[in-house]
Each structure stands twice: as C-alpha cells, then as structure tokens.
Amino acid sequence: MTLQAELRVERAGFTLDLDLAIEPGEVVALLGPNGAGKTTALRALAGLLASTSRIRHNGSTWDGLPAEKRPIGVVFQDYLLFAHMSALDNVAFGLRARGTRKAEANAVALRWLDQIGLADFAHARPRRLSGGQAQRVALARALATSPELLLLDEPLAALDASTRLRVRSELGRHLQDYPGHTLLVTHDPLDAMVLADRLVILEHGRVVQQGSPRDVVRQPRTDYVAHLVGLNFYRGVARGTEVLLDDGGTLSIAEPADGPVHVVFPPSAVSLYPAKPAGSPRNTWQAVVSGIEQHAHTTRVDLDGSPSVLADITTATVAELRLQPGDALWVSLKATEIHTYPR
Known part of the structure; x- marks a missing residue:
C-alpha cells in the first residue's frame, strides 16, 4: 500500500x-x-x-x-x-x-x-x-x-x-x-x-x-x-532557432522551438579561445574569467559575460591559455550541444 x-x-x-x-x-x-x-x-x-x-x-x-x-x-x-x-x-x-x-x-x-x-x-x-x-x-x-x-x-x-x-x-x-x-x-x-x-x-x-x-x-x-546536476542553465524565449535569454545574450539552437523555454548544456560542451575562433561557430561571445576551480581530472572555469557560463577544460588547456582571473576570452558553443524544453 x-x-x-x-x-x-x-x-x-x-x-x-x-x-x-x-x-x-x-x-x-x-x-x-x-x-x-x-x-x-x-x-x-x-x-x-x-x-x-x-x-x-x-x-x-x-x-x-x-x-x-x-x-x-x-x-x-x-x-x-x-x-x-x-x-x-x-x-x-x-x-x-x-x-x-x-x-x-x-x-x-x-x-x-x-x-x-x-x-x-x-x-x-x-x-x-x-x-x-x-x-x-x-x-x-x-x-x-x-x-x-x-x-x-x-x-x-x-x-x-x-x-x-x-x-x-x-x-x-x-x-x-x-x-x-x-x-x-x-x-x-x-x-x-x-x-x-x-x-x-x-x-x-x-x-x-x-x-x-x-x-x-x-x-x-x-x-x-x-x-546539483552540473549543467549551465538559463531561461529565455525561443523564436525558431534563436533563444533570447532573460538575463542577456542570445543563443542559436539546432532544433527550432517557440515560446518560453529552459536552456541547458554541460560545461564540457564549452570551448575557450584567446582570440575569436576561426570558422565562426554559431555561438561565440566574449567573457571574462571570474573563477578557476580544480575538479578531479578537469578544471572548472567560471566566466562573466552575456551570458555568463561555466566551462570544464583540461589541465593542458589551462596551461596553454595560462588562465588567470580577469582574463578576457572567447567562448564557443555548438548549437547541437544545447537542449531546450518548455518552461
């Protein structure tokens, strides 16, 4: 019972x-x-x-x-x-x-x-x-x-x-x-x-x-x-393959949607570059490093931007970029990595 x-x-x-x-x-x-x-x-x-x-x-x-x-x-x-x-x-x-x-x-x-x-x-x-x-x-x-x-x-x-x-x-x-x-x-x-x-x-x-x-x-x-589950999370309004985020910024998505949505993607889907990446991926924007935290086999980078975002990168990438709080970087995110669902 x-x-x-x-x-x-x-x-x-x-x-x-x-x-x-x-x-x-x-x-x-x-x-x-x-x-x-x-x-x-x-x-x-x-x-x-x-x-x-x-x-x-x-x-x-x-x-x-x-x-x-x-x-x-x-x-x-x-x-x-x-x-x-x-x-x-x-x-x-x-x-x-x-x-x-x-x-x-x-x-x-x-x-x-x-x-x-x-x-x-x-x-x-x-x-x-x-x-x-x-x-x-x-x-x-x-x-x-x-x-x-x-x-x-x-x-x-x-x-x-x-x-x-x-x-x-x-x-x-x-x-x-x-x-x-x-x-x-x-x-x-x-x-x-x-x-x-x-x-x-x-x-x-x-x-x-x-x-x-x-x-x-x-x-x-x-x-x-x-x-709790370790995802980047936003609220926004979708119009086709674009989502206007409530807290600022716009993301392109692969699957069209319409109306109020939640937007999620894992920090591992985020790539960081010292200059704007070639090839113009659908989602690129500038952000500033606000925090760096070592996790088991990756490094979690907290970035302020529009939108702000968490990125998980390898120790080798940290060394290559010589990351420090306050550094300005380019963020890249594939549209296919983004998941949306109705609010």
Whole structure:
C-alpha cells in the first residue's frame, strides 16, 4: 500500500508544505539547499516535532502517534549508537523497547548482524567499529523492528570518501531487499542518483521538481537543480532557432522551438579561445574569467559575460591559455550541444 503524507509545519519565518507518496519497495530521495525543509520533513514523519501533518498507510493514520509508537526505523547522520552497548545490544534495542523477550530479540539481532557481515563484531562496542561498520549496525538496528517506513538522514555524510563508495554500494543492496517505504534525506546528488528511484526537490519548504533521476538530470527546473546536476542553465524565449535569454545574450539552437523555454548544456560542451575562433561557430561571445576551480581530472572555469557560463577544460588547456582571473576570452558553443524544453 502507498504511504501518503501531507506534511504541514509552521515556525517563525518558515512553512513546510509537502505532500509525499511512497510506494512499497520505493526509495525516494529528498534533496534541497540548506534551510529547504529536508530535516523538518523527516522529523515530522518521525513524530519528533509538533505539526498539523497527516500520515496514512494501510488504512491507519499515524498523526496522533508519539514517535515511539510509529512503525518507523531511522538511521541518523551520526548513527547515534549507544556507546555503552555492544553491536548486538544496539540492534536488539528497538525490539526490546517494544516488549520482545531478550533471547528472541538477540536472535533477531544476530541474524541481522550476520546479514550485514558483522556477526564477528556482535560483542564489540561502537568505539571499536569503523565508520562503515557503525553505519551498517545503525541500519540493522533500524530494520530489525520490520518498520513500514525507513528514514535515512544523510546516512553516508560521516564517512570519508574512500569508505563512502563501498558503503553506498552495500546500502543500495540492502535497500533493494527492503520491502517497505524509504525516504532518503541527503544533500549529495550522487547518493540520491545511485540509491533513489525518485527524487523530490525542496526549496523554501515546497516541492519545485520531482521525477526519476534520469528525468531530473535531463530537465532541471531551477538554478539549484541545475547546479546539483552540473549543467549551465538559463531561461529565455525561443523564436525558431534563436533563444533570447532573460538575463542577456542570445543563443542559436539546432532544433527550432517557440515560446518560453529552459536552456541547458554541460560545461564540457564549452570551448575557450584567446582570440575569436576561426570558422565562426554559431555561438561565440566574449567573457571574462571570474573563477578557476580544480575538479578531479578537469578544471572548472567560471566566466562573466552575456551570458555568463561555466566551462570544464583540461589541465593542458589551462596551461596553454595560462588562465588567470580577469582574463578576457572567447567562448564557443555548438548549437547541437544545447537542449531546450518548455518552461
């Protein structure tokens, strides 16, 4: 059965107004900038703050239930394992709190520890566990009570980069086997793209876009979403193969369009030259370097112009152009690299 939540939270200067529907076995990722309402939504679902929310599932409502009575498992960003308890006792805690006999609770906990590959650490306390091991124990503790809803609050944020890759893969396998409903709160687009079936983007307490990771990546609707997926993003009005951009400048496009449109293209599609390129490509304009940032195997160049643009270029190109902030360059962009879609 679909889990349906109408989350309404009012506090000074902020209102959360969010409708969520999560299918059985579905992982929904909630993304948004700081202050968008992600954590507020999670806490409202968990019953950890006062709200006028309505939550319905399988013919029952959770609205008036206190946090400890809701059929929910939570994995917090810092895991919040009980330091004085062993891994076994941590996983068994939720069952014991709900009245399960100790022997039965421990048997269930041991099965979970075996499933996550930590049976040998059953009697270890959290300080003996690595970050990845602690994350898995926290997940097992959340799932041991067979919750109808699993809430993941930045579950990989406390891990270093090398551990994160492996644990993300492990978490994905466990989520594939979980038959309940999962809400993942994260600020990391890669976590969301890899783990989630559907993305819900929050800004200022309201949904601005939702859809499959593929759909969101292909057609961002706001500046935040475009930045999240790493695309140059503009609004404009198309007339045939020309788009007049709202913030200045004109771009030629390969596929004719008409009316208000969004315009996107990847920074890797942008070429930079010290002088106007020969051959007169359909889109060339002058811009000034305002920032240079090293990424893994490329360099991200921020350029002010009409329009302003982000370009990803190789280290060799940086050396060839001897780039410095304030340098004036020519920007070139093929019309075939530009994607438009209605606003």
